[in-house]
Amino acid sequence: MTTYHHGNLRAALIETATELASARGPDGVVLREVARLAGVSHNAAYRHFADREELLAEVAAIGQQRLAAAMRRRLAGVHVTDPAARATARLRETGRAYVLFALDQPGLFRAAFSTAPAPCEDADPYAVLLAALDDLVAVGLLEADHRDAAAVTCWSAVHGFAELHLAGPLQATPRRERTRQLEQLLDTLQGGLIAS
């Protein structure tokens, strides 16, 4: 009962491309192979995307979406009641979640930042970070006009950490050592950002 028209090819292509990206990184998203896996001829994709880049942008959006979701999920697991301690713990967890996602889903993570993502609601890991920093401001641990710069600093640190351990020169670091390094990075960030 396969019709000539696929019915929902666009979505199927994005999903297949996302799987390829997860398995092999952004360069693994090969237009012709995506089409093959979707059971459709090469060039079918051109009815839905201007070029390979546009498909990759869709994958990037999904990557950022999943990253943001993973961060929110982990944040939900923070059970600390004291407001100040809670805000601090949540900031740390934000960074931890970012790095853990990158290490757990290297292909998708790299794809997420290999090109400008397609516009997409709910897809902003940056928003999660800003929210965590806003909590810190709310409990008086961070000056309000330091928030934006703090965001860039935090993001840079965890992003660089992920990049260096993923494809960079720190690739070979054993897992235990890596988590130790991450915790110390979070310590340093916390110490540098939070006045108390």
Add this chain to the structure above:
Amino acid sequence: MTTYHHGNLRAALIETATELASARGPDGVVLREVARLAGVSHNAAYRHFADREELLAEVAAIGQQRLAAAMRRRLAGVHVTDPAARATARLRETGRAYVLFALDQPGLFRAAFSTAPAPCEDADPYAVLLAALDDLVAVGLLEADHRDAAAVTCWSAVHGFAELHLAGPLQATPRRERTRQLEQLLDTLQGGLIAS
């Protein structure tokens, strides 16, 4: 008077590849074009490199070499006499130099970290960073057994900053704002690392 044998093709190919990488990034290093520019047929390169990857590794080594050189050059411009202040200033300058090189030579910087560099003496930006941290230990501003973790933290932060501003979501940040963010990142790092 051109001989059949080029005489120094290997070096010529590496240089051409480096220029291509500087101009267009690692993906711009196309074996056939490198050969063309070097005035030699495609496939000539295979007498000197097992595959494209091996040529790229050579380019990566040169990239890291130039990065380390740029860092050392800038460090030489730090004129502060008080030992403690000097060590601090040198650490900051290390980070500043790293980011400025990345932003100034985006293609080469990306190439430098796109693959494992060929082994090469004098090519280690990490060594420059470690030296700066050793100075901090020497003047008592950093505990000796915090050095390695501090190195990873510093490297992560500046590397991530560069990556996010180079090809990432912070690409569009205006220059003035960018330098402000960088200085605040260095402030935070300094505050988090240095006890005093």
Add this chain to the structure above:
DNA sequence: GTGTGGAAGTTGTCACTGTCAACATTGGAG
């Protein structure tokens, strides 16, 4: 001198890719 062997370059070819153009099929609006 000479001639021979291996290093260095070349030509030819293959499978594969992204993209364009022209054609085929289909379901739905009128």
Add this chain to the structure above:
DNA sequence: CTCCAATGTTGACAGTGACAACTTCCACAC
């Protein structure tokens, strides 16, 4: 019922990394 625009398909082209087979040249032994 008919036509048309959206959706897929076939075929082609230039460009790529890689392999194999051929050619040219230099260095060294004799």
